[in-house]
Amino acid sequence: EDQVTQSPEALRLQEGESSSLNCSYTVSGLRGLFWYRQDPGKGPEFLFTLYSAGEEKEKERLKATLTKKESFLHITAPKPEDSATYLCAVQNNFNKFYFGSGTKLNVKP
Amino acid sequence: SAVISQKPSRDICQRGTSLTIQCQVDSQVTMMFWYRQQPGQSLTLIATANQGSEATYESGFVIDKFPISRPNLTFSTLTVSNMSPEDSSIYLCSVEEGRGGYTFGSGTRLTVV
Numbered sequence: 001e002d003q004v005t006q007s008p009e010a011l012r013l014q015e016g017e018s019s020s021l022n023c024s025y026t027v028s029g030l031r032g033l034f035w036y037r038q039d040p041g042k043g044p045e046f047l048f049t050l051y052s053a054g055e056e057k058e059k060e061r062l063k064a065t066l067t068k069k070e071s072f073l074h075i076t077a078p079k080p081e082d083s084a085t086y087l088c089a090v091q092n093n094f095n096k097f098y099f100g101s102g103t104k105l106n107v108k109p
Numbered sequence: 110s111a112v113i114s115q116k117p118s119r120d121i122c123q124r125g126t127s128l129t130i131q132c133q134v135d136s137q138v139t140m141m142f143w144y145r146q147q148p149g150q151s152l153t154l155i156a157t158a159n160q161g162s163e164a165t166y167e168s169g170f171v172i173d174k175f176p177i178s179r180p181n182l183t184f185s186t187l188t189v190s191n192m193s194p195e196d197s198s199i200y201l202c203s204v205e206e207g208r209g210g211y212t213f214g215s216g217t218r219l220t221v222v
Contacts (some may be wrong), residue, residue, distance in 0.1 A: 004151075004179060022130075029196055034210060036185070036213075041215075041216070041218070042215050043115075043170075043201050043203075043213030043214050043216045043218065044152070044201075044213045045213075046110070046206070046212060046213075047208035048210075049210050076113045087151065087152070096154075097154055099151040099152040099153075101149075101150060101151040102151060
């Protein structure tokens, strides 16, 4: 069964303290892996799409990587404005989407 | 990227009533997606709406409970019918972007009392 598991559920960091969020997945043919940011009371905001193992993408303090079993979202020197819930989703070859339950990140000044 | 206007942003409804949620996109899109996000949980796809055809519902969701309209390439509605407290959730519409990502509306926070 296709599924996505994100860890940790919650993460508290001090400003400037780098860390990584994990997204483990099992899927019947990966068409794409997506990372989103969701602020309270808002819809998810698209960050990255990764398509194949070994692929990496960067945007400001965020870097997403992909292996055959998991993806990491690395946050370098985070700022309080990076506080949000980060969602991971996979799309299989049948165009079905499966979302993880998210990691709630809190960056304290 | 596409801009989605979703209405209402929130509502409190009595059980047994229905609520219709609207999504307007600023560009023409082939498929629109409707999701539910229950408190503290992840997103679950309700259905995919193509213009000019019946929506395709995911397992566990039925047309009588969640009727969807898709009258043109920029607009869709989702109705939550005969509501119960278990329907309290955030409902989101989404469209596919050409760059491989998906854009979401801001969501409708529904509370059923």
